[in-house]
Amino acid sequence: xxxxxxxxxxxxxxxxxxxxxxxxxxxxxxxxxxxxxxxxxxxxxxxxxxxxxxxxxxxxxxxxxxxxxxxxxxxxxxxxxxxxxxxxxxxxxxxxxxxxxxxxxxxxxxxxxxxxxxxxxxxxxxxxxxxxxxxxxxxxxxxxxxxxxxxxxxxxxxxxxxxxxxxxxxxxxxxxxxxxxxxxxxxxxxxxxxxxxxx
Amino acid sequence: xxxxxxxxxxxxxxxxxxxxxxxxxxxxxxxxxxxxxxxxxxxxxxxxxxxxxxxxxxxxxxxxxxxxxxxxxxxxxxxxxxxxxxxxxxxxxxxxxxxxxxxxxxxxxxxxxxxxxxxxxxxxxxxxxxxxxxxxxxxxxxxxxxxxxxxxxxxxxxxxxxxxxxxxxxxxxxxxxxxxxxxxxxxxxxxxxxxxxxx
DNA sequence: CGGTCTCTTGACGGAGTTCAAAGCTAGTGG
DNA sequence: CCACTAGCTTTGAACTCCGTCAAGAGACCG
Numbered sequence: 001x002x003x004x005x006x007x008x009x010x011x012x013x014x015x016x017x018x019x020x021x022x023x024x025x026x027x028x029x030x031x032x033x034x035x036x037x038x039x040x041x042x043x044x045x046x047x048x049x050x051x052x053x054x055x056x057x058x059x060x061x062x063x064x065x066x067x068x069x070x071x072x073x074x075x076x077x078x079x080x081x082x083x084x085x086x087x088x089x090x091x092x093x094x095x096x097x098x099x100x101x102x103x104x105x106x107x108x109x110x111x112x113x114x115x116x117x118x119x120x121x122x123x124x125x126x127x128x129x130x131x132x133x134x135x136x137x138x139x140x141x142x143x144x145x146x147x148x149x150x151x152x153x154x155x156x157x158x159x160x161x162x163x164x165x166x167x168x169x170x171x172x173x174x175x176x177x178x179x180x181x182x183x184x185x186x187x188x189x190x191x192x193x194x195x196x197x198x199x
Numbered sequence: 200x201x202x203x204x205x206x207x208x209x210x211x212x213x214x215x216x217x218x219x220x221x222x223x224x225x226x227x228x229x230x231x232x233x234x235x236x237x238x239x240x241x242x243x244x245x246x247x248x249x250x251x252x253x254x255x256x257x258x259x260x261x262x263x264x265x266x267x268x269x270x271x272x273x274x275x276x277x278x279x280x281x282x283x284x285x286x287x288x289x290x291x292x293x294x295x296x297x298x299x300x301x302x303x304x305x306x307x308x309x310x311x312x313x314x315x316x317x318x319x320x321x322x323x324x325x326x327x328x329x330x331x332x333x334x335x336x337x338x339x340x341x342x343x344x345x346x347x348x349x350x351x352x353x354x355x356x357x358x359x360x361x362x363x364x365x366x367x368x369x370x371x372x373x374x375x376x377x378x379x380x381x382x383x384x385x386x387x388x389x390x391x392x393x394x395x396x397x398x
Numbered sequence: 399c400g401g402t403c404t405c406t407t408g409a410c411g412g413a414g415t416t417c418a419a420a421g422c423t424a425g426t427g428g
Numbered sequence: 429c430c431a432c433t434a435g436c437t438t439t440g441a442a443c444t445c446c447g448t449c450a451a452g453a454g455a456c457c458g
Binding site for chain 2: 066068092140149179
């Protein structure tokens, strides 16, 4: 089982950095990573705890959210198969998590702890590069998302989101997509109705 | 002149990664970087062009913005002395810039082009690490900023901003701070009035 | 000074929220 | 296999925060 999961990760590495993985690097993964299974609603990262792992989703889906003073939650990131998810703030800084990561479906993930992450970066230059590119891409995408949040209305943001992530729209409940877009479920419902009428 | 500018960068590197710079690494910087001076309103990065440089501000200040369909601009990032600024989307991907970077004051910057950036990363492990940490921190901060944008009203966002960046509030025009926070100058003016009354 | 850019203030309008209720759907247990 | 429940989505009506339009005050620079 874990073999096919690692194959998915390797495939992801190759496509991300655009280079085949040298043969020598292949074996070491199974020593550094372990496999974990979650039920729907299981918590992968808990707010207030130190987050010591990052998760590569191989089956199912998860999302991260922040909880505000009123107790309301706000979706930050979704992760389907082939995505990494965690609280990188806590993971990198060693401070308490400010986000929660929760499974949306029965989920399988490859888990990498801090030490293994460090070791993977130190011993496999390809992995080091892979992770750097991932963060760079994530930063660039996030900056763009924020730019759009500040410059476009909810209808445009949803249109762009559903064009960019049709798979998310299919699998993720609408009230979470609303939260991700910074609006209420009622508003998204009306927006969808509006868009359906236009066509 | 460039000596003291590089000293500022070195100081920044040390504080970022929390390690002193090995003596051997010090000399190579002057070969890779060059100094450039900008007047107020000069353009460092132009939307639609390929962005081939990143800028380390040593004097003055700059900001980046995006221009929407209506021609309105939206501030993305501010950079005072000791900050890097550029269009990293364009710089990393090689595609046309989607942001503009403009000087807010007479500004001096150290300029690093793509080749020199690559060379700096390849030959100076300390610089490689420095830049990785910078991007990680930037990602984490941006994710938090977006979370706050989606969960708090304009008044709270401005309060937090002015607490976190009192230097920005002092030196950057109010209408740009409003834009950065995703609101109109008129609204920020009213918010400031409101906050002043509360005290 | 005179012009342009920035900030403030007022009145009105609109996108999205809140509150409430009803319909829908999927999962659970009898 | 159907019935029941809990959670999700939809819809309506009133409200609120922020945007828009407009005008004036203040600041900065040639």
